Amino acid sequence: MRGKGKETTPTCSCGSKTNLKTSWTDRNPARRYVECANGKVDGCGYWNWYDEEMCERSKQVIPGLLRRINRVETENETLRQQILKLQKKAEKMEDKVKNLKEKLGRKKVKKMVIVLFVMAWTIVNASMWIWGPNKGQKFGRLQIDGY
Ligand SMILES: [Zn+2]
Structure with missing residues (x-):
């Protein structure tokens, strides 16, 4: 009766085929039966x-x-659903961290640009004051000198 492959x-x-089905009742769990197709x-x-x-023991167990x-x-x-939820949360957190990093990076660049600009401005002014055509005229230095 039991064979490997197709049963x-x-x-x-009545001449028609029969279908193989499986019982899942407590009295006959996983026991297969045939039924008129x-x-x-x-x-x-x-x-x-x-x-x-x-056997009775199988029926009990x-x-x-x-x-x-x-x-x-x-x-x-x-558990699978919970893992999926956590994965989605983790992805969102990663995105947030990425955004924050980008924002921080932009702020740093802005700060650097300001610092560089101030430094350049200071150097230009200082050099004008020291070597420029109107030496000592910047920052009202002339008035102080001519005092
Ligand atoms: Zn039949």
């Missing part, structure tokens, strides 16, 4: 077990295991 299901007594309404309503009946698997899968899904 072959018997032909129904035409269904209960249009077909003959035939069905029969495909797998052997399980398997439903509990299935419930445990379901619970773990639900927990997994919850």
Whole structure:
């Protein structure tokens, strides 16, 4: 009955094919059965077990295991969603940090430009005062000199 690969299901007594299905009841967990492919309404309503009946111990243990698997899968899904949320948050934070860094960088450049400008202005003025054509005239130096 059980074979590797594709399972072959018997032909129904009404002549149509049968479909292989799986029972998930507590009494017959994961036990497969065949059913008339035409269904209960249009077909003959035939069905029969495909797998052997399980031993009592399996019937007792398997439903509990299935419930445990379901619970773990639900927990997994919850954790996966939480991870996705955290990843999105982390991406947003990274973007914010990037923006802040850019802003800080621009501020630094602005400061540097101002400092350089002031320095250049000071040097130009100082050199004009020292070597310029009207020596000592800048900053009202002449008046002080001529005092
Ligand atoms: Zn049938």
